[in-house]
Amino acid sequence: PFWLKPYQFQVYCPMAGLPYETVPSGALVAISWPRRSLGVAAVVAVLGILLVPWLFLSVTGQPPLNYLHNQDTLQSWTLAQPRAPFQPGQAVRLYAVGSSNTVWVTWLEELHLLLRRQGYRLPLVPTFEAAVTGLDGAPTCDDTPEYMSLRTARIGKPGWASWNFAFEGNEGCNSEGFREIAGFMVSCRTKWGCPAKGPAPLQLSRISEDAAHSDITFLSCWINDSKQFATGNACFDHSNVSRVATASISIENLRRMIRSIHKRNAHVLVVVLALYPDVRVPPHTVDTSTLPLINEINKRVKEALLHEPGTLFAEYPFPFEVDLFQRKHFGHPNCRAAKLMATGIFDELVRARVLSVGLDPLPAGGCGVAATGGKDGCAHLSSVCCQRSPVCRQNNRSRCMSFAPEA
Numbered sequence: 482p483f484w485l486k487p488y489q490f491q492v493y494c495p496m497a498g499l500p501y502e503t504v505p506s507g508a509l510v511a512i513s514w515p516r517r518s519l520g521v522a523a524v525v526a527v528l529g530i531l532l533v534p535w536l537f538l539s540v541t542g543q544p545p546l547n548y549l550h551n552q553d554t555l556q557s558w559t560l561a562q563p564r565a566p567f568q569p570g571q572a573v574r575l576y577a578v579g580s581s582n583t584v585w586v587t588w589l590e591e592l593h594l595l596l597r598r599q600g601y602r603l604p605l606v607p608t609f610e611a612a613v614t615g616l617d618g619a620p621t622c623d624d625t626p627e628y629m630s631l632r633t634a635r636i637g638k639p640g641w642a643s644w645n646f647a648f649e650g651n652e653g654c655n656s657e658g659f660r661e662i663a664g665f666m667v668s669c670r671t672k673w674g675c676p677a678k679g680p681a682p683l684q685l686s687r688i689s690e691d692a693a694h695s696d697i698t699f700l701s702c703w704i705n706d707s708k709q710f711a712t713g714n715a716c717f718d719h720s721n722v723s724r725v726a727t728a729s730i731s732i733e734n735l736r737r738m739i740r741s742i743h744k745r746n747a748h749v750l751v752v753v754l755a756l757y758p759d760v761r762v763p764p765h766t767v768d769t770s771t772l773p774l775i776n777e778i779n780k781r782v783k784e785a786l787l788h789e790p791g792t793l794f795a796e797y798p799f800p801f802e803v804d805l806f807q808r809k810h811f812g813h814p815n816c817r818a819a820k821l822m823a824t825g826i827f828d829e830l831v832r833a834r835v836l837s838v839g840l841d842p843l844p845a846g847g848c849g850v851a852a853t854g855g856k857d858g859c860a861h862l863s864s865v866c867c868q869r870s871p872v873c874r875q876n877n878r879s880r881c882m883s884f885a886p887e888a
Contacts, residue, residue, distance in 0.1 A: 560841050561837060561838055562831065564834070564837075565831075565835060566835060568837045569600030572604050573602070574603070574694065574695045575695060575696070576608070576612075577589055577634070577698070577700075577701065578635070578636045578738070579636065579704070579754075580637070582813065582814075583636065584613065584618060584637030585618050585637075585813050586619060586814050587816060587820075588814070588822035590628040590631060591820045591822070591823035592826055593628060594823075595868075596827070598877075599839075603633065606694050607634075607694055608694075610688050613634075613636075614632040617637065618639075620808075621887065622819075624884075627877050634695075638702075640672040640673030640674070640705065641672065641673075641702065641705065642702070642705045642709070643703040643734035644668075644669075645702075646734070647685055648682065650682050654669040659718060662730050662734065663729035665729070666717065667730060673705070674716070675712075675715050685741050686741065688738070688741075689741040689744070692742045692745075692749060692751075693746035696750065697750045697752060698749055698752070701754040703735060703753075704756055706728075707728070707778055708724075709727065724774055725781070728777075731778075735786065736785075736786070739751050739786070739789055739791075743791055750793065753793070754822070755779045757799065758771070758772055759772075759775065760806040762806075762811075764804065765804045766805060766806070767801050767805065779794075779796065782794070783796075793830070796829070797825025805817055805821075805871065807887065808887065815886045816884065817871045817872060817886055820871075820874060824868060824869060827839065840868055843866065844865070848862060848866035848869070848870065859872070859873035859883045860880075860881060860882065862881045864881070872884055
């Protein structure tokens with residue numbers, strides 16, 4: 482037999498496409514076998530490395546999602562945090578509660594794909610309360626073939642607002658179908674504009690039970706709260722509630738949800754997504770005239786949740802003068818914007834030292850014009866600039882290519 486002295490090993494796994502630190506520093510590794518078997522073992526190891534990608538392709542019908550050609554490519558866009566709770570190779574269970582943005586916008590798919598490429602495993606969270614595992618009505622994107630087989634548990638209710646998730650059904654509703662939230666009378670009805678014949682609201686306790694099985698739960702169910710002005714504030718009994726004032730309603734409902742989840746499992750990390758900007762049509766870019774208002778709403782919600790245990794607020798700035806909104810669903814982020822949302826969420830998880838492997842920051846000199854426009858520029862971008870560009874994307878072989886608003 483022979484002994485390997487304490488070393489820190491870097492092993493490259495073709496199936497995962499990532500280097501893993503498999504042996505902690507200072508640990509003693511012992512492998513015992515006859516020396517004459519070393520040649521056979523080496524041959525078997527080489528054959529295994531060559532055959533694993535082929536077997537993966539045979540079983541799944543697609544190449545490994547995160548197979549990269551060399552470690553240099555990977556190391557140029559990853560930042561290691563060894564003491565973070567989630568290490569590459571470990572399971573990270575995701576769950577999301579949202580309105581239309583979880584089924585019409587691809588941010589959750591982009592996040593799942595990004596985590597997979599960094600080496601994390603994402604098993605499906607078992608759910609029972611009105612949950613689905615994929616998109617329903619989202620536009621097709623250039624990278625749809627790369628994430629179409631991925632499944633992530635979520636609730637997606639188009640037109641719903643935070644008050645449709647934060648209570649036990651019609652709990653607290655008066656005879657006229659309204660309840661008081663943060664000093665405002667808010668309808669107990671569901672769907673856009675709170676119509677008389679909408680489906681019944683969900684049960685917060687059941688949502689929380691599902692979320693308790695996750696490691697990270699995303700809340701994007703408040704995005705429509707400040708958009709009720711478009712219906713004449715029908716959900717507020719047509720009263721004069723400003724967009725900024727709706728932040729108080731959102732805060733109370735988000736707190737109810739966060740605390741209900743943590744009551745069942747205090748270890749679940751809750752990530753509240755920021756409100757994305759309004760759209761200017763044409764040309765489907767950020768409406769800068771309402772941006773101060775959007776920023777103020779986000780500021781109020783973020784500050785109110787700042788001291789809520791086990792809670793993060795994920796922001797994702799959208800660049801101006803770039804096509805970032807859908808044609809299919811008005812006001813909703815398109816494929817490009819969804820990728821920026823996923824990158825912003827990922828960055829927040831790394832900043833909070835939840836994930837051990839993350840993306841490097843942009844270089845000091847920036848990425849140049851190529852990162853914001855022009856098909857030819859994408860091919861010449863570095864990995865980090867490509868991932869953070871609104872108009873470029875990395876495919877499953879780490880090649881940077883142009884990224885259309887919608888396919």
